[in-house]
Amino acid sequence: MSASDSAHGRLDETLSSEAHTFTVASAQFRLDPQHVFAQYPADGASGDFGTVLPHIALSAPTLPWERDPGGAGNEQIPWLALLVVRPEEDLRADPSTGAWISARPVTDLTSGSHSQDQVALPALSTSDADEGGSCQTADVRRGAVSALLASREELPYLAHVRRVRDDAEPKEHPDHAVPWQVGHYSVLLSNRIPHVRGSYTALLVSLAGHGGNDYLGGSNVTSALVAVRFVVLASWSFTTTETGGTFGDVAAGVARNSRATPMLRYVPAKQAGSSEDAQAVGTRLANGYVPLTHRLHGGEETVCWYRGPLTPVAADSPLPAGSAAGPASWLSADSALIYLTQYGVFDISYSAAFCLGSALALANPQLSAALARFRAQGIRTAQQASAGIQASPEDRVRTLLKELKPEKITSMLKELQNNGAAKAEATPPVPDAATTDEQVKQALTRLADKHRPLVRAAGLDVLSLLEQVPFHYLVPEPAMLEPEQLRYFHVDAHWLDALVAGAAGSGVGTPGELALVRRLLTPQASPKGGILLRSKLLARWPDATTQVIPGSAKALREFRLGPDVLLALYDGLPSGLVVQEPPHRMHFGLDGTLDDDEGGRIDLRNSDGTPVSTPFTNVKDCLRSATDHGSGQVLDFSKLVAALGSALAADVSPATVALQLMNLPLKVTFGKKTS
Structure with missing residues (x-):
């Protein structure tokens, strides 16, 4: 880029021009954590995730398509993928640190070598290392790559853009702790259903430089190597603790x-x-x-x-x-x-x-003490009232105000003002038994009214x-x-x-x-x-x-x-x-478990979101063949897309796949029959 300018004034000089060259490129080795808007299951979550396809939502809507994985073919495929692994089975620990995910200098990935210590490396050029610094990497066992990584044909169906409109989120049931803002988000799905109990780790990996390898349809043979090294842009862990039907099945x-x-x-x-x-x-x-x-x-x-x-x-x-x-x-x-x-x-x-x-x-203890205080004060109040002694000046004033009419009170106040002092109070007559009993009742009633809120607050x-x-x-x-x-x-x-x-x-x-x-x-x-x-x-x-x-x-x-x-x-x-169902984050997955009589069910929707009367069943027929890695848990999206196309009698796009797999909070109504 070149730029020039001039300034006209007293000197009437022309400023010197200068040329700068720069490159516009998306993140490749590190991802700003602020770009991660949502992930499901949540980091550290434990629960029944036996019907879930984990996903991650990014606030950068075009990020998954801003780079090219490389390799044969001109089709536009995402350079990001979400791998769900069981570290002990699917990852190779770093020999020096023993960690499943380790930090490495970016230059280690741009040496030009296709492999190192029996680990396949991405084919990245020297210019790709311009960011410098380090990045997070994970060595995925070669067998796990074949079992878990989607093929070149499947990858487009595992990434889509979600558009959020003003009316898209029901106010009473938001699907995220922080409501979705109006705009666009990119969403990447995993193809693995964490159906088996245990701990899982989700890895958002870069496929840049991997397009030429055989696991993505390239000519570079890696099958004899031990592992494949991926750049990890984000990661989190969760645990499947129980599988026993979906919310709807249990209800x-x-x-x-x-x-x-x-x-x-x-x-x-x-x-x-x-x-x-x-x-x-x-x-x-x-x-x-x-x-x-x-x-x-x-x-x-x-x-x-x-x-x-x-x-x-x-x-x-x-x-x-x-x-x-x-x-x-x-x-x-x-x-x-x-x-x-x-x-x-x-x-x-x-x-x-x-x-x-x-x-x-x-x-x-609080209630026992409150009741004991009431009983003790009640006994004293009864004794005082039966002897004609008011419990307190406040009680005496309260009783007089109840007995006297307003005009009498006004007359007494004027009389006191005119005389300058209160007249000596006459000695009260000795109350008879009926009067004394009524005084006791009134005094105890007032006391109970005073203590009732206190003892109830204490536990009554x-x-x-x-x-x-x-x-x-x-x-x-x-x-x-x-x-x-x-x-x-x-x-x-x-x-x-x-x-x-x-x-x-x-x-x-x-x-x-x-x-x-x-x-x-x-x-x-x-x-x-x-x-x-x-x-x-x-x-x-x-x-x-x-x-x-x-x-x-x-x-x-x-x-x-x-x-x-x-x-x-x-x-x-x-x-x-x-x-x-809890108003959790939106998630993707099946509507019935793989173990039920239907062999896994997806409740189909039309393009406008209205339900299709006949669900798609036997999702288990769309699983990849059993291997040592992810056995019975990995969906073959090529098979799934073909099956959905037949069930819907329509062409299937990444948006169609997302619509069919999207799960929102379920509401179940139990009605009572007359017994």
Whole structure:
């Protein structure tokens, strides 16, 4: 390039001209990390990637085509490829460092030699080393190159450009932690499905200088060499920990297993019979009860009925026959027992709840202390009120303001102002028994109103207590909720009341203290229904989101009772549940595993994105032949493209391949049938 200029002024001089030569070239030995916009699976991720084709997205849309790999043919193929390797099997460690990926001077790759120490080198010229410095390289075993590297004919289908429009990303389900910006991105796919458990490393390698070698259709024979050296522009690692179906496959299994018995109840394998007693037992089981062994105070063992707070039918209101007046009047767990006189057995449901509530409160130091403070202050307040002594000046002013009319207060204030001082207060009359009792009630009511928010914050909250209830209290029979099942339930408000009453009564020693703590037991907003889900959906996709079918109920709280168990509570009985796959980054892959009956499935789409009615199955027929490297995991894209063309009855381009393999977050709806 040459440039010249002149300046006109007082000197009227012409500036000297000067020529410079420069070259416009894309990155070859190093890639700016800022160009890497997204990669899937993420670096360090662990999970089920048995249907995934790993990919990398670059913010430079033309980068994969800015260089030529070289070799025969005039077709435009990308000079970048994404290799997914298992280092111990597919890479040759650096003899000097033992590292799988090592730094080398760029000049080591431009010596003009085709190989070094039985390792094939890229055919790069001296001018290619102008950047200087070092680069990252990996020596891939020669057998792994044949097994894993796409052929010259396949490479164009493994790279495409993604265009992002203003309306391309749904706002509620972005596919990247940092939303895609409007513009263009280049995307490179791997041809290896990491189906086998283990650790994998994804390598973005340069093919520049490799086009003349036999593994890319060139004439330079490398089959006798040990390895091939590639420049590595980016790399990351991930682990496949479990393979057992896609999100949709697992969700379909949950739907199948939950269809026969949607409500939470125990259904024995063998029915009891047709007698009156057998029918009574069947009714109990249908209502959510299970028979348990009950040890009496004398040591004898008998049979009892138990039902937790989660029931298949709405709980009786008022309390069932044989029960005491209610949780507020229960002095102990025994007073909450329900005796079924017809059969001579106990229903221990509310007794167990009362006892559990007491144990949970004693295990909570903050709640125990808050209740103890309330009881101590309540006793002092009752003593002071019964003696006619107000607890504090503030209480006295508050009482006077309640008793006096506004005009009387104004008159008294004027009188005080005119006299300049308050008149001596007359000695109050000695209250009678009725007046004293009313004063005590009012004082204790005010005290309870003051302490109620404090003790609830400390743990006397129905949802907080319910979250601590052991699983076997909620689901007393394992067969009520087996793996890969969804169950709906009502919530027994009496059971929750007994739980709270037991917690409030922990540490109570006298009937007077019990009467005092009852003042804390005002109605709380309790759930009316909910859902229990036990499935690998939760363990394998821990970030999956759940919500009820819109309009059916309002969510109150969700608890994870274990890695694979979800308890969701609502203000009513939901009509269904929607489970959404995590809003992860967009990824590519199959829609069914290679091991299923369909042999790997791809749900086809038309060019406008609408689904094709018939999916493409038996993807396993498009795998490369088994080798020591990537056995049964590497897709032959030449076969895949031909098969997709036949299935779609259309020409297949790289964009078509990307459209068919693209996977977005899946949403599954479970509907409840009437039981």
